[in-house]
Amino acid sequence: MSKRHLLAMFSNFDEAELVVKELRSTSIKGFNPDDDLVVKSPIEHPEVEEFLGDKPVYVQWFTLFGALMGGLLGFFLISGSQAGFYAQMKGGKPIVPFPPNFVLTYEMFILGGVYISILGFLICAGLPAKRSPLYSTSVSEDKIAILVKSDDGGISALKAIFTKHQALEIQEEAGK
Amino acid sequence: MKDIREDIAWAKINKDVLVSLENPRKMYWVIVFSALALFSVGVGCEVYQYNVGMGVANLNNPNVWGLYIATFIFWIGMSHSGTLLSAILHLMHADWRKPIYRFAEAMTTFSLMTAGLFVMVHIGRLWQFYYAFPYPSERWVWPNFQSPLLWDAMAIFTYLSSSVLFLYVGMIPDLAICRDNLHEGWRKKLYTFLALGWEGTDRQWRNFRITYLTIACFLIPLAVSVHSIVASDFAMSQQPGWHVTSFPPYFVAGALYSGCAAIITLFIILRYVFKFEDYMTKSILKKTVRLTFAIAMVWTYLNAVEFAAVWYGHDVDAKQVLIQKATGPFAPFWWGMIFCGSVLPLILAFKRFQTNIPVLFAVSLLLNLGMWLERWMIVAPTFSHGYYPWVWDNDQWPSLVQWGMVMGSFGWFTLLFMIFCKVFPSVSMYEVKEMVYHRSLHLKKDETAEQGAH
Numbered sequence: 133m134s135k136r137h138l139l140a141m142f143s144n145f146d147e148a149e150l151v152v153k154e155l156r157s158t159s160i161k162g163f164n165p166d167d168d169l170v171v172k173s174p175i176e177h178p179e180v181e182e183f184l185g186d187k188p189v190y191v192q193w194f195t196l197f198g199a200l201m202g203g204l205l206g207f208f209l210i211s212g213s214q215a216g217f218y219a220q221m222k223g224g225k226p227i228v229p230f231p232p233n234f235v236l237t238y239e240m241f242i243l244g245g246v247y248i249s250i251l252g253f254l255i256c257a258g259l260p261a262k263r264s265p266l267y268s269t270s271v272s273e274d275k276i277a278i279l280v281k282s283d284d285g286g287i288s289a290l291k292a293i294f295t296k297h298q299a300l301e302i303q304e305e306a307g308k
Numbered sequence: 309m310k311d312i313r314e315d316i317a318w319a320k321i322n323k324d325v326l327v328s329l330e331n332p333r334k335m336y337w338v339i340v341f342s343a344l345a346l347f348s349v350g351v352g353c354e355v356y357q358y359n360v361g362m363g364v365a366n367l368n369n370p371n372v373w374g375l376y377i378a379t380f381i382f383w384i385g386m387s388h389s390g391t392l393l394s395a396i397l398h399l400m401h402a403d404w405r406k407p408i409y410r411f412a413e414a415m416t417t418f419s420l421m422t423a424g425l426f427v428m429v430h431i432g433r434l435w436q437f438y439y440a441f442p443y444p445s446e447r448w449v450w451p452n453f454q455s456p457l458l459w460d461a462m463a464i465f466t467y468l469s470s471s472v473l474f475l476y477v478g479m480i481p482d483l484a485i486c487r488d489n490l491h492e493g494w495r496k497k498l499y500t501f502l503a504l505g506w507e508g509t510d511r512q513w514r515n516f517r518i519t520y521l522t523i524a525c526f527l528i529p530l531a532v533s534v535h536s537i538v539a540s541d542f543a544m545s546q547q548p549g550w551h552v553t554s555f556p557p558y559f560v561a562g563a564l565y566s567g568c569a570a571i572i573t574l575f576i577i578l579r580y581v582f583k584f585e586d587y588m589t590k591s592i593l594k595k596t597v598r599l600t601f602a603i604a605m606v607w608t609y610l611n612a613v614e615f616a617a618v619w620y621g622h623d624v625d626a627k628q629v630l631i632q633k634a635t636g637p638f639a640p641f642w643w644g645m646i647f648c649g650s651v652l653p654l655i656l657a658f659k660r661f662q663t664n665i666p667v668l669f670a671v672s673l674l675l676n677l678g679m680w681l682e683r684w685m686i687v688a689p690t691f692s693h694g695y696y697p698w699v700w701d702n703d704q705w706p707s708l709v710q711w712g713m714v715m716g717s718f719g720w721f722t723l724l725f726m727i728f729c730k731v732f733p734s735v736s737m738y739e740v741k742e743m744v745y746h747r748s749l750h751l752k753k754d755e756t757a758e759q760g761a762h
Contacts, residue, residue: 171510174318175742176517180510187511191518210453232454235537239459239466242530246470246523250477253519254504257512261505269488271508272481274318274741279509
């Protein structure tokens, strides 16, 4: 069954919060609030996360992996090179000296952590992305948008909730 | 005095910042063309030195680094305050940083790019730059992974690339605002490309917050390590006056100090040029000034520690270098450093000067002059007064080519910075909105509590 999108605009977070709470508590056929509901806002708003419920973030695992890989890669590249320089006169000093190698390992640890965190961010945030089927530029100014996706049967119920909460504007996508 | 007005409409924030991209005051163009002229002088000097040889710089043995490496350290140091404002104060939830951290981050990036030029310039033979890369080759050019110079190259590369990424990631929501609000043209295409399709969804914000925080956590130790490693270029050598344990913290404090002074200068310039009086407020300036004062005192203390360590130590040569700095041919510059770096900032302790823009502009420039002199006084006196009398060369004076290159670097930095501020929003729109939002919430809570009490 084809899904259709609806976008409702609100002037403040309080109203948007009430709408989301109602959407989550009301059973609407063909609409699953966990998967079919997106809130768009002009600022990072911790309360949005609260009323949307806990959703996992995995960026920190990319960070951990990147930092460890960066550090290991750094250390083994340096040590591997030094071990290959056995022909160089070292005057009795160790071929692979740990204290100075720590500095470059440390830098590579950070480099790997930062690069892979950015990669993780892009993957987890779904960027680069195509425009959503419905979008309003006023989201980047001062409005809060709620984008929902539902079967044809649920659209009217969703519209009714948006209208009840005095949505400033409702955009509707044509059915496919 | 408020950091920002709580009643500024979000739409106005967008409008004011977007206008800055298209209609700055005329002073903007005066600054850009002056910077271009200075940069041209630097390019001319480099072309001349490239064609004729390093002799024209009046560098010789033992004076091998001269102004080039002193200025290199200066620009590396300048970069640190961007990290201070964007990362350290971010972790400390100091929200007054929000309207000013973007340009501080840009300053970090461009000052690192400027510093990198001097590594190239001081080599002289640019075409042989790749010899400096440590890689095992058939020519038996042995890399020395124990050398702080190599650590330096790696640290600066890491810092530069991480800072660029941090600056870019933090700017994505603002790039989306630019994309949505500007007319068709090259700008629209550029912002559309760079915004990566950002729409401000809850998923994007959630991941953005964690990523930004994570990179901030990485940048702080990275910034400290970068200047500690630059300090190690000196402290790990055996040269008199450089082999001092306190050099790494001394360098880091100096870096934060010069960076903060530069932030005050650029704050005042941007506030006027882009008409940002509503965002770069005097209250925020006051906080920046107080921060600068505190760091100035830390720097002064570490200077005293360094002098005391040399004076009471048993290294006769290091002591002689210190005496030579204070009484020899470098004395005017060394005392100038002390005056600009330790005495002048005392003016910042007085409330009446903490928001006096003309005074602060002049003081910030002099503070940076002091910090530049500091770097020169680290490099030059030690080279001119080594262990053996037959290497003493106190008459070395940088040639006009060296001075031209130093001037050129200021032109290059200013040019890059001003172009950035004209192409990208130099005030973070979404974070200023957050600041206004949270402050207005607090205000409402306070009013409600007051009404309840009555």
